[in-house]
Amino acid sequence: MSTKPTVGFVGLGAMGFGMATHLVKQGYPVKGFDVFEKSRERFREAGGVAVSSLRESAEGNSYYVCMVASAPQVQEVLFNKESGIINVLPQDATFLLCSTVPSSYAQSVAQQLKEHGRDDIYFIDSPVSGGAKRAADGTLSIMAGASDAALEKGKFLLQEMSDSNKLYLVPGGIGAGSNMKMVHQVLAGIHILGASEAMGLAARLGLDAKETADAIINSEAWTWMHENRFPRMLEEDWNPGASALTIILKDVGIITATARLHNFPTPLSSTAEQTYLTGVLFGYGPKDDSAMVRLYFPDPIAQVSSTKSAAEKATALNLVKNLLVNVNIVAAAEAIGCARYLKVDMQQFYGLVNEAAGASAQFKSRGAEMIEGLKDGEAPAGTLTVDDAVKELSTVVAEARQLNCPLHLAGEALSLFTFAQRRGYGREAAASVLKVWEK
Amino acid sequence: MSTKPTVGFVGLGAMGFGMATHLVKQGYPVKGFDVFEKSRERFREAGGVAVSSLRESAEGNSYYVCMVASAPQVQEVLFNKESGIINVLPQDATFLLCSTVPSSYAQSVAQQLKEHGRDDIYFIDSPVSGGAKRAADGTLSIMAGASDAALEKGKFLLQEMSDSNKLYLVPGGIGAGSNMKMVHQVLAGIHILGASEAMGLAARLGLDAKETADAIINSEAWTWMHENRFPRMLEEDWNPGASALTIILKDVGIITATARLHNFPTPLSSTAEQTYLTGVLFGYGPKDDSAMVRLYFPDPIAQVSSTKSAAEKATALNLVKNLLVNVNIVAAAEAIGCARYLKVDMQQFYGLVNEAAGASAQFKSRGAEMIEGLKDGEAPAGTLTVDDAVKELSTVVAEARQLNCPLHLAGEALSLFTFAQRRGYGREAAASVLKVWEK
Known part of the structure; x- marks a missing residue:
């Protein structure tokens, strides 16, 4: 039985698939979701738990990685009225936004979390770089900006996905990573x-x-x-x-x-x-x-x-x-x-x-x-x-x-x-x- | 019988066809050549004398208009060892270069005429503007640079092809028009x-x-x-x-x-x-x-x-x-x-x-x-x-x-x-x- 926490994951595209399966290899139970059934199937074959809804990927998981393609998609994942995961993420969950988005959008996510009464969530603005191969090897470059408390909580997960000398904690809080x-x-x-x-x-x-x-x-x-x-x-x-x-x-x-x-x-x-x-x-x-x-x-x-x-x-x-x-x-x-x-x-x-x-x-x-x-x-x-x-x-x-x-x-x-x-x-x-x- | 001089013409494309046929309408005998038989035929139908070689377009004609598409084509027209018209243009002919070419090329034409012992030719650097319709109407804008003597000789022809207030005699000699x-x-x-x-x-x-x-x-x-x-x-x-x-x-x-x-x-x-x-x-x-x-x-x-x-x-x-x-x-x-x-x-x-x-x-x-x-x-x-x-x-x-x-x-x-x-x-x-x- 794994002592590692379950990680929720959305976005199993070229990069996300590599990141999620790397976490699986490192012994994390990963509940991954993607809108494409084909991507879910591939993830299942690679040993992940492919779930069939966004809700299932988030429910009960204190750690969550978002690797969808764009800011509008992130907005859907988090704040969609029906399926948005802010409705199901546990209290004090850690949320890693690894998608590449405008820094102004990352800042608006923090604001929206507050407005929805979910500023208990430890939010980390942490885009990545390095391509699909390094994603799969867990040797990405990651640029993470967040509060000290959030970085404290999420650092181990950032470290799993990045090369030992390529995790950059960027001063400036949310938006600085982006x-x-x-x-x-x-x-x-x-x-x-x-x-x-x-x-x-x-x-x-x-x-x-x-x-x-x-x-x-x-x-x-x-x-x-x-x-x-x-x-x-x-x-x-x-x-x-x-x-x-x-x-x-x-x-x-x-x-x-x-x-x-x-x-x-x-x-x-x-x-x-x-x-x-x-x-x-x-x-x-x-x-x-x-x-x-x-x-x-x-x-x-x-x-x-x-x-x-x-x-x-x-x-x-x-x-x-x-x-x-x-x-x-x-x-x-x-x-x-x-x-x-x-x-x-x-x-x-x-x-x-x-x-x-x-x-x-x-x-x-x-x-x-x-x-x-x-x-x-x-x-x-x-x-x-x-x-x-x-x-x-x-x-x-x-x-x-x-x-x-x-x-x-x-x-x-x-x-x-x-x-x-x-x-x-x-x-x-x-x-x-x-x-x-x-x- | 026309009292107007015969004009040799090369380049019966969209612009050249209009210019040459306008001269025909103004009563000039025009001996036009183009490498495409189709263009020659069209010119013949429009009342021009379409000749089947470059030589025939130039031989015996004291006025010549060149409206081919580019500097390399001008180079062929004038200086090709066999067919180049400098071999046949009469003494003291007037040569209007109406093609758009780099000014440095226009200057090199003057230099080459000299080197070939043909600086008797009155050479005018006179590119045009205005599109096919104005070419056919004889209302082009023309920018002509040349020696005063050459401009003196060729001005009547430039005037035929241009609008009365759109013939610009550009100071600076050869190259200035271009x-x-x-x-x-x-x-x-x-x-x-x-x-x-x-x-x-x-x-x-x-x-x-x-x-x-x-x-x-x-x-x-x-x-x-x-x-x-x-x-x-x-x-x-x-x-x-x-x-x-x-x-x-x-x-x-x-x-x-x-x-x-x-x-x-x-x-x-x-x-x-x-x-x-x-x-x-x-x-x-x-x-x-x-x-x-x-x-x-x-x-x-x-x-x-x-x-x-x-x-x-x-x-x-x-x-x-x-x-x-x-x-x-x-x-x-x-x-x-x-x-x-x-x-x-x-x-x-x-x-x-x-x-x-x-x-x-x-x-x-x-x-x-x-x-x-x-x-x-x-x-x-x-x-x-x-x-x-x-x-x-x-x-x-x-x-x-x-x-x-x-x-x-x-x-x-x-x-x-x-x-x-x-x-x-x-x-x-x-x-x-x-x-x-x-x-």
Whole structure:
């Protein structure tokens, strides 16, 4: 007999299934619910207790994890007049909201709990990052904001689902976890599209897809998302989709909506969002987000067989890497500008990103420069400057244009570097592109 | 018997056919050539002399008009080793290059004529604007740059093809005409996409397409391009296309390539270019450019039948008009910033745009403010400010997002207005968005 408490769980999708079954493996009785019978069945087969109503998942359980897809779904789960679980969660239950939602919504949940007379519930705003595999391994990154008392109660469960060094207790209470997740997603949202943009261009250039993917992963162009998405992109393994396009679109939507609320510009995230919306229009919404490569190249990229000489290959590959390095620098700037504006703890943010799905080689190196404080004046010899970035991106964009290849992110990044140049930062380090966001 | 000189003509496409047949109607013997037999036949039926080789179109003719689609085609027409017409044009012939080409290419033509020992040719760099109908009526806008001697020789022919008050002799010699056309096309390239973006959003909002088109045309959101494209967009009359998508894409490509050369940012043109490239990817390249509406709404917009109340309609329509007004302001800023940077005669530019296909209500009013010199400090009450523009565009973008409608131009314009706001121009007139381009 288990001495571990029963955990209620709702949302057995790609991420939720992994998290819930991991808890099962760790010896927790888990009562899981999902609106899709298929998901419940899969959970049953994996050893969980799949219940057939929301009520059953919550009734009598002092610990509850919510991993549904969006704020409107969370609202239904908690506050639906008939089935909402606030009607059945036991006194002093601990409620972990792991869905990615706007921080303003997380704060409204706290308010609504109060209004419904359920502020006995220990509520933790604790979005996660890391993808389906790490969810299943219990090695997610988790960004948790809550009262000290709630964190005290729920910490053991957060620890079960996260890697030992990837549980971030974010100062600031409810909303702080979601804010941290959001600024992290600035990187994720741009890098996911960057993966498609780079591989689409590579295909247009006639490069072998597998070789290109390997070369990117082993270079300064590396990001966690590229490494994670490239295999699925090459195999066109897009159904059911470990990470549906609609999910990252929703996350990017949270970023741009919050940015609009604060009158803070997020041009690269906005470009990514519009491009994702175009993907939805062409039917890729329910597919894996790596299917976005179709908006850059019409055929399976793995079918491209290169007829280039070694020298031609090297030149073409360099274009692709330059594209990514420079886009990733601007992504780092947009994320850091946004985090700073929202008064996020910058050291925690930096540490967290480097260990999570938003990681990139450029964030690690140039992000550090940006956070420590940009140096004014001419960069030391050998440093990539704003002028260099403009030159590199100009070459990439011009070359892609010859091949009729759209480059949404590179075009936008080039505009931003060019604005930096016009403002007089041309000979400063490329990290100075962040100054475009400054007053 | 005609006393008018024979005119050689190459390029009998949508524009060229109109120009050549208009000359025929004016009593000129015109020897026209086109690579497509179908185009030659159509010209023959319209009373022209359709010749079956480039050589025949040029041999013995002291006046020659080139209206092919692109710089590489011009290069073939003039300098192909075997068929190039510099081998057959008579001594002291007058050559009108009416194609839209980069100004740097127009200058290289002058250089190449010299190198081939043919600087006896009176060469005029004279791109045109106004669409197929005005081409056929002989009421085009023409921007002509050349030596005084060449202009002297060719002026009568330019006058035949242009409206009496729309022949602009652009100071600066060869290249100046093309530069003027290019900065004019900044507006054209953005407005054409704006037409699709606005009508796509209107359809998503459930507005009647015809009513919306009429309302836009009779408002501050008016542009020449909207008025011109809406009928074709509604009828889905996309073949063969009076203005193929590839044509405006080529023109926008000239803008962004020239901008890259000068390190001048053209973010809205760049956004338009990437979106047009996406249109090409989905098969709209050879269609009329109004087919771009499909990248915003999946079905024929004319099929949308509105079930809204009058009040709901008014609110929705206001969103669509706000979108266009604010995008058109940024388009004006980008065009004027670019023109000023290239040292274009601003008064001539202003007059020309207002009479040509780049015209818009916003360019006319706020463009005048921008050219006369922006006022610093708070705008008088009742003026649309940068803050207002941010607010209006935020509302539009948020609403469109709810409907899964991409808004490429509006998203980019919002970023630019928000940058202006962050730089402290929030309470200045909306025209101050131009300051984002300043050093």
